[in-house]
Amino acid sequence: MFKNKKVKPFIEFNITEKCNYCCDYCSQGHLNKKYPNQLNNATDEVIEGLIKFIKELGQDYEVNLIGGEPFCHPRLIETAKAIAGLGNKIMLITNMSASPLLYKQFIEATNNKLHLIHGALHIAQVKNLDKNIQNIIEVKKLINPNTIFRICSVVEEDTFETLKYIESKLKKEEIEFIFLRCLKSNGRYSYYSKQIEDYIRPKEHQYNRDIITNKQTDTSKVMCFAGYKILHINTKGDVLRCWSKQSKNNFEYFGNVKEVNKIKLFKKAMPCFAKNCNCNHPTTQNGYYYSIFAPLYRLIYK
Ligand code: SF4
Numbered sequence: 175m176f177k178n179k180k181v182k183p184f185i186e187f188n189i190t191e192k193c194n195y196c197c198d199y200c201s202q203g204h205l206n207k208k209y210p211n212q213l214n215n216a217t218d219e220v221i222e223g224l225i226k227f228i229k230e231l232g233q234d235y236e237v238n239l240i241g242g243e244p245f246c247h248p249r250l251i252e253t254a255k256a257i258a259g260l261g262n263k264i265m266l267i268t269n270m271s272a273s274p275l276l277y278k279q280f281i282e283a284t285n286n287k288l289h290l291i292h293g294a295l296h297i298a299q300v301k302n303l304d305k306n307i308q309n310i311i312e313v314k315k316l317i318n319p320n321t322i323f324r325i326c327s328v329v330e331e332d333t334f335e336t337l338k339y340i341e342s343k344l345k346k347e348e349i350e351f352i353f354l355r356c357l358k359s360n361g362r363y364s365y366y367s368k369q370i371e372d373y374i375r376p377k378e379h380q381y382n383r384d385i386i387t388n389k390q391t392d393t394s395k396v397m398c399f400a401g402y403k404i405l406h407i408n409t410k411g412d413v414l415r416c417w418s419k420q421s422k423n424n425f426e427y428f429g430n431v432k433e434v435n436k437i438k439l440f441k442k443a444m445p446c447f448a449k450n451c452n453c454n455h456p457t458t459q460n461g462y463y464y465s466i467f468a469p470l471y472r473l474i475y476k
């Protein structure tokens with residue numbers, strides 16, 4: 175059914191592909207190990223273009239700064255400051271490895287416009303766990319009470335006890351800890367032992383549900399606001415519909431922030447042309463919906 179949905183406008187900006195970690199399950203982590211020189215930072219020109227683009231779009235757009243690890247970009251803090259200076263809210267996805275001093279500078283630069291810090295702990299990469307936990311607690315003391323601060327980590331049988339330990343330490347400081355479920359390629363959860371299930375199921379986080387909804391959605395019958403109200407911008411400044419290819423080889427491309435005047439976005443929600451959705455944001459942002467007209471709509475699309 176067509177419904178008039180309210181979608182929170184949202185930009186995801188990949189400020190850097192670089193990361194100080196080399197997680198086995200991450201394509202960037204893999205490249206970081208083998209070909210670190212192939213990973214890019216957004217250039218000055220891209221950052222200036224992004225700021226101009228956000229200014230044109232308006233203050234409604236929340237900007238999610240992602241990497242790689244965003245703190246690997248030398249201009250992360252000043253970029254965040256410029257975005258906050260326009261009045262836009264900011265989200266940061268980080269592996270929580272930067273020093274509390276850098277987080278302090280980031281938090282100050284965002285000047286109460288920091289909506290959320292999402293910290294993903296990659297246990298295998300953390301060298302000194304207690305120090306890392308202490309740093310997280312320091313960051314919590316620095317943030318505005320209105321900023322959402324949550325830490326998550328993927329549950330594996332052999333790290334489960336460590337995660338429980340982290341959870342207990344963070345709980346004392348009232349920091350939310352999310353047990354993130356591992357997904358299989360068919361979009362179903364991995365199986366865990368009864369002991370783990372009994373522990374994590376009662377505290378199942380919406381984040382896990384969103385990931386499953388996203389993976390199991392048949393996007394061939396979906397109308398999506400990505401490309402209209404939800405955008406992904408890569409380190410080159412390309413403005414893309416989302417993380418998923420919309421035809422055999424191509425992402426939907428709307429232009430580049432280096433030429434803001436040439437960017438052409440959709441003017442409304444459009445059918446999704448990807449077989450599967452790899453983007454979590456439309457689910458969390460209420461950004462797609464089923465439509466009986468979507469297959470028909472595809473025939474006249476473009
Ligand atoms: S910390 Fe994140 S970006 Fe970096 S290698 Fe690990 S999963 Fe990839």
Ligand code: SF4
Nearest residue numbers: 398400416418446451
């Ligand atoms: S892949 Fe996901 S985000 Fe992209 S257009 Fe389809 S439903 Fe929307």
